Amino acid sequence: MVGISDKCTEDIARERKKCSFSSTELTHFWDGGVELTKRRKLLENYFLSDPELKSSVPLEYLSHKEKYERSIKLSCLFFKKISNWLEHNDTISAMEVYQSVLGGSLGSAVLKDGFPFAVHYVMFIPTIIGQGTMAQQAHWISRAWNLEIMCTYAQTELGHGTFIRGLETTSTYDPDTEEFVLHSPTLTSYKWWPGGLGHTCNYAVVLAQLYTKGQCHGIHPFVVQLRDEETWMPLPGIKIGEIGCKLGFNTVNNGYLGFDHVRIPRDRLLMKNNKVLKDGTYVKSQNDKLTYGTMIFVRVIVVRGVAASNLAKAVTIATRYSAVRRQSELKPGEPEPQIMEFQTQQYKLFPAIATVFAIKSSATWLWDVYNSVTKDLDQGDLDKLPELHAMACCLKAISTSDANQMIETCRFACGGHGYMTSSNFPTIYSSLTAAVTYEGENTVLLLQTARYLVKAWSQRDVTSATITATLKYLSDFRPSDIYQPWSLTMSNLAEAFRLVAAGKIKYCSEHIDYLIQKGYTSEDAWNATSIQLTQIAEAHCRAFIVDTFVKETEVAVVSEPVRKVLVQLCELYSVYWLLKNVGDFLVYSHLKISDVDAVNERLAELLAAIRPNAVGIVDSFDFHDDILDSALGAYDGRVYERIFEAANKSPLNAEPVNESFHKYLKPFLKGQM
């Protein structure tokens, strides 16, 4: 084995030497500034140097029960450590610490398969903030924040996840006792999926149909105690358990929950937006969609915290591996090349790198808009809520769906070794692919954005004076019939994406109108157009992402070599997605068949231009080896030794002959069985 390691480390060191820009500078850009890089590293050092948070046996070799028990032990140690940090350091805010633990990648170094406490922070506390009165916030946030109680968010039921108006759990107000009575009338009304619900949480926000004075007012959030605070026994009338093994998230303790006429006080209804008075009178808020606010928040944080972050990990592993893995021949008789020399390999990796940066720039925009709209909502101004909802839906859907496919491609790019658990692809993939479904299944979210776009199309002339920035291209739209020469400038590419989006929105709107004229109901016309409707949401989202990425490369405060890399990635993102949907560009933009060769040429040029910098670019994501947790992707490139070390952690290798030989195999082979 001597020599292999040296060769790999030499290969990867050579890659770093030929980099044309400062990887550290790009790290600062990625983190949002030098100071933020420093703070991230400080936190990583604090947590990752603690031997208590390290596990000797890899998670995959534990039983389901052992995995859960270890996840609780590690979560407690981890969150205790967070409290200690916050007590002794005031340089980094609590919000930032929790963001890097739950929303960044740090947590995954401790609990690979997810935290059973995550929903407590990511959904329960935000729901109390968004839906609770000041008094409710004071009470519940302080209890939850101080970890006196452990909570989850129970919305989805066995029968309904998407169509939340169809939830079946009831909460009926009894004015005589000033209580609500929670009940699960059917098996399908059982809550199903909430993170930590199984055995970890003793409180939950429960979404239930509110009945008062014999009338149903739709779904509302209630804080419900599920388990005794001392004994942790389920309270009377509460039927609770864990939902069993899943593709991933096996340490998240997703649970089920049913109610048998469980009584809770009136003030457990979160009443910031809607109220029930003591006598049972219902007081409605200005917009019933405010109840859906927590979902917007999670969609917003998933874009960067889940999609960009997991894709960045996957492409770091695959790119570093491609720099040290040698295979086949490019030219007869020459030494085996690094697999990254193959153009097809570059095509698997570099668009994924570009997508990470593209998602990140849109995620930053989304987070800023979320914060500004939240402030407006607090002042009673709901004007920008529809745009935020539409953009959160399509960005969550497109970012997770791109990351899902590209993580698989990164695994393919690593050949057989990518299939090993020690590559870390299985965990990265399983935690990301869950996000395609949770917090709004992606098709459903694209249709939400499409609904907004079709409405905007019909109003584009009337509202052009006040139209929001993300829709301005609709009021500016002129069909591309008039010949204009095609050019491969970034401004022309961005314009082409807008033309495709506008052209497809126009087509869908006209198709719906046509079907209605033919006698379809508007609902049937919508359903009969829904494949194209999901595509308009994607086209709108791509145009937005390209636009945002272009603007970011223009204004980024970086050196020219770094800007050059960003511009190449931005162009690659655009050219890659153009060629993936070339038919649309031929139909709706100024692109002509005779221009397509030049676009393909440009793709090849960009791949070749990015090639020497590829390792440097993924290095700039600056993943600590413990966070990447991959035999294929560690910084030093010692791939083969790590694969071997990981294999030897298999419990089967602890003894030379397994007892099953004596019990079964031997008798079988000797014909004695």
Ligand SMILES: CC/C=C\C/C=C\C/C=C\CCCC(=O)SCCNC(=O)CCNC(=O)[C@H](O)C(C)(C)COP(=O)(O)OP(=O)(O)OC[C@H]1O[C@@H](n2cnc3c(N)ncnc32)[C@H](O)[C@@H]1OP(=O)(O)O
């Ligand atoms: C960084 C790390 C972070 C996280 C990772 C760690 C841990 C977390 C892991 C997992 C957590 C997962 C948690 C969950 O999954 S919780 C459950 C989430 N569930 C969903 O998302 C359900 C999806 N369904 C819906 O959102 C809705 O039901 C619907 C699909 C939108 C349909 O609702 P409906 O009432 O039928 O609405 P429509 O009739 O279609 O529309 C009416 C009207 O309302 C507008 N609308 C819809 N939703 C919202 C919203 N959220 N905010 C604002 N406005 C909304 C819609 O556009 C329409 O407007 P019109 O003007 O056109 O009438």
Ligand SMILES: Cc1cc2nc3c(=O)[nH]c(=O)nc-3n(C[C@H](O)[C@H](O)[C@H](O)COP(=O)(O)OP(=O)(O)OC[C@H]3O[C@@H](n4cnc5c(N)ncnc54)[C@H](O)[C@@H]3O)c2cc1C
């Ligand atoms: C790992 C994980 C963690 C989760 N955590 C939580 C949690 O903490 N709390 C919680 O409450 N929930 C949680 N969920 C539940 C999650 O939010 C739902 O699974 C999700 O919203 C999808 O709903 P569904 O399962 O009912 O899918 P369905 O709606 O049944 O989807 C099935 C198919 O039907 C299609 N479909 C449905 N409606 C439409 C439509 N209107 N138009 C077109 N197609 C449609 C979908 O596109 C999909 O192809 C979690 C789920 C997972 C996987």
